[in-house]
Amino acid sequence: MIYLDNAATTPMRTEVIEAIAECMKSTYGNPSSTHSFGRKAKSLVENARKTIAKELNVSASEIIFTSGGTEADNLVIQSCVKDLGVEHIITTRIEHHAVLNAVEHVEEKFGTKVTYLALDEHGNPDLTQLAVELAKSELKTLVSLMHINNEIGNMLDIEKVAHLCQQNKALFHSDTVQSVGHFKLNLQVLPIDFLAVAAHKFHGPKGVGFAFIRKGHKLKALIHGGSQERGFRAGTENVHNIVGMEKAFTLAYEHLSKDAAYIADLKKYFIQQIQTAIPNVMFNGMSATMEKSTYTLVNVSLPVPKDKAALMLFQLDLKGIACSKGSACQSGSDQGSFVLNAIYDEERLQYPGLRFSFSHYNTKEEIDHVIEVLAEFCKVEAAVN
Numbered sequence: 536m537i538y539l540d541n542a543a544t545t546p547m548r549t550e551v552i553e554a555i556a557e558c559m560k561s562t563y564g565n566p567s568s569t570h571s572f573g574r575k576a577k578s579l580v581e582n583a584r585k586t587i588a589k590e591l592n593v594s595a596s597e598i599i600f601t602s603g604g605t606e607a608d609n610l611v612i613q614s615c616v617k618d619l620g621v622e623h624i625i626t627t628r629i630e631h632h633a634v635l636n637a638v639e640h641v642e643e644k645f646g647t648k649v650t651y652l653a654l655d656e657h658g659n660p661d662l663t664q665l666a667v668e669l670a671k672s673e674l675k676t677l678v679s680l681m682h683i684n685n686e687i688g689n690m691l692d693i694e695k696v697a698h699l700c701q702q703n704k705a706l707f708h709s710d711t712v713q714s715v716g717h718f719k720l721n722l723q724v725l726p727i728d729f730l731a732v733a734a735h736k737f738h739g740p741k742g743v744g745f746a747f748i749r750k751g752h753k754l755k756a757l758i759h760g761g762s763q764e765r766g767f768r769a770g771t772e773n774v775h776n777i778v779g780m781e782k783a784f785t786l787a788y789e790h791l792s793k794d795a796a797y798i799a800d801l802k803k804y805f806i807q808q809i810q811t812a813i814p815n816v817m818f819n820g821m822s823a824t825m826e827k828s829t830y831t832l833v834n835v836s837l838p839v840p841k842d843k844a845a846l847m848l849f850q851l852d853l854k855g856i857a858c859s860k861g862s863a864c865q866s867g868s869d870q871g872s873f874v875l876n877a878i879y880d881e882e883r884l885q886y887p888g889l890r891f892s893f894s895h896y897n898t899k900e901e902i903d904h905v906i907e908v909l910a911e912f913c914k915v916e917a918a919v920n
Contacts (some may be wrong), residue, residue: 536855537855537856537857537897537901537904537905538672538739538857538894538896538897539856539857539858539891539892539893539897539901540631540692540856540857540858540859540890540891540892541792541832541892541893541894542685542713542734542736542831542832542859542892543859543892544721544736544741544888545735545736545737545738545739545894546738546783546894546896547738547739547740547779548708548783548786549784549785549904550782551738551739551740551779551783551786552779553734553820554708554778554779554781554782555740555775555776555778555779555782556779558579558774558775560753562573562575562576562579562774562775562778563576564576564861566579566580566763566771566773566774567757567761567763567771568773569606571869573622576772576774578782579656579777580600580772580774580777581595583777583778583780584598584686586599586784586785587745587780587781587784589719590619590643590784591720591721591722591747591769592721592722592724592744593722593723593747593749594750596623596750596765597744597747597748597749597750598746598747598776599745599747599748599764599765599767599768600743600744600745600764600768600772600773601743601744601746601768602742602743602744603733603734603735603741603742603743603744604631604710604712604731604733604736604744604775605633605634605642606735606744606757607636607730607732607733607739607744607745607746608631608637608708608710608731608761609633609637609757610730610746610754610757610767611708611729611746611748611754612624612634612637612638612677612679612708612730613637613639613640613641613757613761614646614705614755614756614757615677615708615729615754616641616645616677617645617755617886617897618751618753618754618755619675619706619753619754620622620675621647621675621676621677621706621811622647622648622674622675622676623647623648623649623650623672623676623677623678624638624642624647624648624649624650624676624677624678624679625642625649625650625652625665625669625677625705626638626649626650626652626667626678626679626680626834627651627652627654627660627680627684627887628654628873628877629654629684629687629873629874629877629878630672630679630680630681630710631681631712632708632842633709633710633731633909634681635739638679640891641659646674648674648910649875650668651669652664652665654784654877654878657689657789657820657821657878658684658687658689658819658820658821658874658877658878658879659689660691662692662695662699665678665696666697666699668697668702669702669703670703670704672705672885674705675685675706676703676705676706677705677706677708677710678696678699678700678705678706678707679708679709679710679711680693680696681709681710681711681712682709682710682711682713682714682718682763683711683713683714683828684713684820684828684874685712685713685886685900686819686820686834686872686874686875686888686890687817687819687820687821687822687828687832687834687874687875687878688820688821688822688828688829688832688833689820689821689822689827689828689882690714690827690828690829691709693719693725693727694725695708696709697725697726697727698726700726700728701726706728706729707726707728707729707901708727708728708729708730708731709727709729709730709731710730710731710920711730711732712731712733712744713732713736713829713831714737714829715730715732715736715737716732716736716737716738716739716783716784716787716788717737717787717791717795717830717831719788719791722747722749726729726749727747727749728749729746729747729748729749729752730746730747731743731744731746732744732746732747733781733785734776734780736781737774737783737784738783738787738894739779739780739782739783739784740776740779740780740783740784741780742773742776742881743773743776743777743779744780744870746748746767748767755766755767756768756769758770764797784785785860785897788807791897794895796833797895798830798893798894798895798897799825801893801897801898801899802825802830802831802832802833802893802901803825804899805833805891805893805902805906806818806823806833806906808902808903809835809909812906812907812909812910813837813838813883813909813910813913815834815835815838816835816836816837816838817837817880817883817886818833818835818836818886818908819835819836819875819878820834820874820878822832822834822835831892831893831894832890832891832892832893833890833891833892833893834888834889834890834891835888835889836883836886836887836888836889837886837912838886838913838915839882839886839887840885840886841885841886841887847887847889847912848860850912851905851908851909851912856904858868858888858890858891858905858906859890860872860887860889861889871884871887871888872887872888874890875887890915891905
């Protein structure tokens with residue numbers, strides 16, 4: 536069994552599972568309770584908050600625990616419009632659907648103006664257009680651009696965008712679900728207002744994440760109830776998963792240099808091997824360019840007719856190989872990747888994309904087997920056609 540779908544979710548580290556199990560066994564008090572059981576649980580939650588804040592170089596009060604990236608994105612986007620008076624959102628059509636659908640919601644409900652930046656032939660947003668839009672906008676503006684695209688791996692020049700927004704007094708929100716835990720971010724230096732993060736993308740548990748909300752932005756709760764999470768997010772804290780996230784987060788940054796070098800080497804090896812085995816393979820977005828894409832994934836289009844695409848994934852699955860056509864959140868759609876549809880023409884889209892995403896648990900031997908299976912499938916299809 537070969538798992539190359541780490542952009543969808545990652546296997547939990549053993550140490551994370553152990554930390555969660557220990558917490559569930561020994562720390563079952565409600566963090567809002569004032570007795571010793573509650574105080575112990577509250578202490579774990581606040582220690583996790585401090586751990587995360589220290590790595591990002593922010594105040595602990597700026598870290599708000601959520602159920603994951605989707606909730607964090609929605610909290611920021613909806614509250615910016617409802618509570619901070621944002622009337623204009625600038626984004627792209629290849630953001631995660633947690634952003635796209637939240638933006639559509641506020642556009643429909645509140646009449647928020649939405650500008651979608653043009654994309655170049657590789658799927659990069661036009662930052663010159665962004666500068667022009669920011670300079671001419673007379674409305675309070677929120678820019679929402681993801682740091683790393685979850686399908687094609689393109690990396691945004693997040694520093695340039697952050698400073699553009701700062702210069703034009705616009706708010707900047709970034710979905711960093713694919714980057715936190717894999718890249719260092721110093722938010723003391725980087726003027727980003729809001730981030731969204733999910734633990735299961737860096738070998739933590741599902742169902743937990745956090746929003747970074749820079750001090751001074753008076754957002755209001757998306758979920759109403761008690762006053763947990765400094766009033767930003769009602770509901771009893773998910774203590775064991777927060778502890779698991781803290782452990783995964785700590786280990787991700789402890790091992791970052793070693794793991795990043797190892798995974799980047801796997802990606803380079805995958806690119807070399809697939810080009811040798813399938814010379815007419817096409818790479819989508821910037822995913823084959825190490826300097827301009829994340830080291831964790833490659834997105835390819837193989838010389839296989841569109842009507843054979845479903846069969847290809849089926850064959851890979853039969854061989855014990857897990858990868859994907861794109862975002863797992865859109866797996867029920869038969870329209871193909873909305874990201875590739877937004878970038879490429881019909882001729883290119885004849886050849887559906889496959890996303891292979893790596894972790895430190897993968898090996899070159901696994902990649903050799905995957906390339907062998909892909910090459911054989913392409914050879915068979917070429918012979919048939």
